Every structure is written in C-alpha cells, then in structure tokens.
Amino acid sequence: MTRVFILCSGLGNVKRGFESFTQECFETLSKESKLDITLFKGSGESSDQEITLGNLSRQNWIAVQLGKMIRRNSYYIEQVSFTLSLLQYIYRQQPDVIYFSDGTVGNVLWHWRRLTKQSYKLLFSNGAPFFPPFLPYCDHIQQVAPSHFQAALDKGVPAAKQSLVPYGVKIPAELKILSTPEREALRSQLGLPERRQIILSVGAINKSHKRMDYLIRELAALPEPRPYLLLLGQQEAQSPEIHQLGNQLLGTESCQIKTVAPDQVVDYYRVADVFVLASLNEGFGRAFLEAMSYGLPCLAHNYEVARFVLGKEGYFANFELIGSLANLMSQVLAESKDESKPYLRYRHIYDRFSWDNLRPTYIKMIQRCMIT
Numbered sequence: 001m002t003r004v005f006i007l008c009s010g011l012g013n014v015k016r017g018f019e020s021f022t023q024e025c026f027e028t029l030s031k032e033s034k035l036d037i038t039l040f041k042g043s044g045e046s047s048d049q050e051i052t053l054g055n056l057s058r059q060n061w062i063a064v065q066l067g068k069m070i071r072r073n074s075y076y077i078e079q080v081s082f083t084l085s086l087l088q089y090i091y092r093q094q095p096d097v098i099y100f101s102d103g104t105v106g107n108v109l110w111h112w113r114r115l116t117k118q119s120y121k122l123l124f125s126n127g128a129p130f131f132p133p134f135l136p137y138c139d140h141i142q143q144v145a146p147s148h149f150q151a152a153l154d155k156g157v158p159a160a161k162q163s164l165v166p167y168g169v170k171i172p173a174e175l176k177i178l179s180t181p182e183r184e185a186l187r188s189q190l191g192l193p194e195r196r197q198i199i200l201s202v203g204a205i206n207k208s209h210k211r212m213d214y215l216i217r218e219l220a221a222l223p224e225p226r227p228y229l230l231l232l233g234q235q236e237a238q239s240p241e242i243h244q245l246g247n248q249l250l251g252t253e254s255c256q257i258k259t260v261a262p263d264q265v266v267d268y269y270r271v272a273d274v275f276v277l278a279s280l281n282e283g284f285g286r287a288f289l290e291a292m293s294y295g296l297p298c299l300a301h302n303y304e305v306a307r308f309v310l311g312k313e314g315y316f317a318n319f320e321l322i323g324s325l326a327n328l329m330s331q332v333l334a335e336s337k338d339e340s341k342p343y344l345r346y347r348h349i350y351d352r353f354s355w356d357n358l359r360p361t362y363i364k365m366i367q368r369c370m371i372t
Helices: 017-029 061-069 074-093 103-116 146-154 180-190 212-220 239-249 262-271 286-293 304-313 324-334 341-353 355-371
Strands: 002-008 035-041 050-052 097-100 121-126 140-143 162-164 198-202 228-232 255-258 274-277 298-301 315-317
Touching: 002 017, 002 074, 002 355, 017 035, 017 262, 017 286, 017 355, 035 074, 061 074, 074 103, 097 103, 097 355, 103 121, 121 355, 140 146, 140 355, 146 162, 146 304, 162 355, 180 262, 198 212, 198 262, 198 286, 212 228, 212 239, 212 324, 228 239, 228 262, 239 255, 262 286, 274 286, 274 324, 286 298, 286 304, 286 341, 298 304, 298 324, 304 315, 304 341, 315 324, 341 355
Parallel strands: 002 035, 002 097, 035 050, 097 121, 121 140, 140 162, 198 228, 198 274, 228 255, 274 298, 298 315
Antiparallel strands: none
C-alpha cells in the first residue's frame, strides 16, 4: 500500500480554490484501497486521517511581523511553520509520496529530505501556476491545463516528469434545477431578492487578480433595472475598496459582498442566473467548474485556460476593454431561456472534471510519481 501525505497549510485558515480542492481530493482518494492517505491541514478538528498542524496562519499578527522582519509575507511564515510541524510525522510514518500545492512547503521538504537522506517523493500540484525552471523540490509535477504542460515542455521539462491532470470538483450525480417556488424560497432564506436576475462571482475579494472592481463598474454601466450583484470570497487587504465601490456605484440594495463556508456556496450557485469571473488569467479557474456544474452560464476573459475549461459552453470576451463585459452580460441575460442548456453545461463539466471520472487518473499520477 502506498502511503500518501496531502498537505495544505491554508485549509481551515482561508477559503480559496486550493483549500476546497485539497479537501475534496483527500475525500476522493481515501476511498482507494491501494492508498493510505493522511491529510494535514492548517486549522480545524483532527482525526486519524485528518491532522491539524501547529502553524502561524497568514492572518496571525506574529506571522505578519515576522514576515516583515525577514522581508517575506505572512503566507511564507504560515508555510514554513506548518512544514516544520509536519517533520515529526514524516519521521514516524515514512510516507512514500507527499502531495502539495505550495512552493515554500515543497522547498522546505526537499531540503529536509536532502539532509536526512529520506526517500519520499514530492508531487507538486502546479495550480497557481509556476513556470519553468522548476526548483528541484518537484519529483513529479501535476499540470492542470494543457498550456501549462506545453510551457514546461518548451522549457525542457521532460514529459515523464509531468502528468496532465485537471482539477477535480465535487459534482452531484445529476443536475436538479429548482422550481420557481423553491428558488424564491431559497433566495429569501439567503437574504437575496426573489424576482431579480442575479450575477454571481466567487473568488478573493480583490482588484489585483479577481478584478471585482471591473465587474462592479461594468454592471453599473448597464441601464436600470440592472441585475443584483453577489460577490463571495475571502476578504483581503483590497476588500474594503471593493465594498466601498459596490456601495457607491450599485448601492446596498443591489450589491452584496460576503464570505461564506465552502459548503454554503452551493446554495448561491443554485439561485444565481449568471456566473462571472473577471480575472484576466487563472491557473485553472475551479470556480468555473462549480458554477457550470449547477448549469450556470459562465462569462470569462478570452484566454487559453478558460477556453480549455469552459469549451463551447462558455461565453468569452476581452475583459481588458471597458464595456466588453457589460455587453456580454446584456447578451447572455437577454438570451431566450433554453431549458436544455443548463443540462448541457452540467454534462460538459461532469464528463471531464468530476471526481467520479478523474479518480483513476489521480491514482495513476501518484503511481507515476513513485517511479519518477
């Protein structure tokens, strides 16, 4: 039996795609009898297979101050402190493969392996993504999109050292569309307007990457009565600016910005009309999978990864241009309601990215890592 450690310092500390992916990946691979899986996380309750490690989380005041002292950010401090707490488990349990997404974690583990002469393999999930040259801590690299895989090949990374394995997502076995009364009742329960179109975006509440400010300005450019805007995600340093802009341009009666637990996001997908991710680039864009798995039309900037994930079911435009997203939202909101389209979107995502279909591919990737 292959013993695998799955690591995520942010799991329990923050709410992002990395963290929800790690939890779901652990739950999926734990069902495989050939693997002995242990999840190590940054916060939450521990059990036999889920262990919380001591760490200075990135929101911790001490982590922030230590980061400033050594000219690093608090995220770096979180990763290092988390990995140091892991070392005792590596010594006692002797894992075969350690699977991680954070570069600093891998760097520390590579140095520890070199010093202690241990034999575990380091499997790096390159979802950010990082581009070549890769540091030596990668024994094997999971590339989540073809463009990342090709970029590594072009820089001389051997194909044998990589696996093209997209992110999986938890998708219900069948799509169930809420009836109008059910939808209105759930909207009321969530504090959302019952008879307005809702634009949903899920991601970190910032303007630097997720470009929530662009989305707010584009929606504000639409004529009244415009849709209601709902932004869900982790609050960051730039979040107050986003809150202020939303209140200024849309008003509290037409815009809501909040952070919810991952298992609660499902209800918001079920009651929304359109999903938008305004970022100009994503390592993968896992929120696209989640939104489309509930039948939502997804609007994205026109770039390679988004085209790979959404395919012919996506809606694309150049989000670098003022008015481009506004025009696309108007087009999609005005489309006639074809009841077959949500099911086509669901099937597109389920067949390609559901854990039911991807689990064998993940197991094969771990086996490849063992022989790299």
